[in-house]
Amino acid sequence: MTPDQLQTMLDQIDPAAVNQIAAQLGIDPMTAGEIVNRAVPAMMAGMAGNAQSALGADLLNGALDADHDGSILDDLVGYLGKADTTTGGAILGHVFGGKESAIVKEIATRLGLDPSTVSAALAMLAPIIMGQLGKQRQQGGFDAGQLAGLMPAIQDMLGGGGLAELLGGAGRGAS
16 A cells, blocks of 8 residues: 555545545534545554554454455445444544543544544444445455555654654454
8 A cells, every 4th residue: 555545545435425424423524524534544554553463454354354345335325325333433443542532532623523422423433434445355355464665754744742642552353
């Protein structure tokens, strides 16, 4: 995976998907877009932190192979219309570990939002990110071990500060 592929992942959450996230959360689409722009790099940083160890990379690859084939992307707006945050919440627990609430609070503070709104958005987005990675993996373009090398690009996307500091080794295993 390259920095360009990382940006492409962010771009795949198109305006229709952002509008659906906004509708589900009761916020305006611009705010939903800001959450997406913070959340995707944050989740990628958490996964990259996990993938720095061989075990973490193997666990993430295994999760992608077993549960995330990319089919969620076939009807993204449909998924978001009935998003089950339980699955996404479990993914976030693996990605962020014990730092999940601090990461949610940091994003919420930066955007002036209630943490519960950000938490719900992250839980909606987590299966999408896993689906994107799973699809790339099926196509032979992704191995979790590559994520660690993307940390500088991910840190640039995060913009430094509290969130980047929190995500230095945020996770505790793959989802």
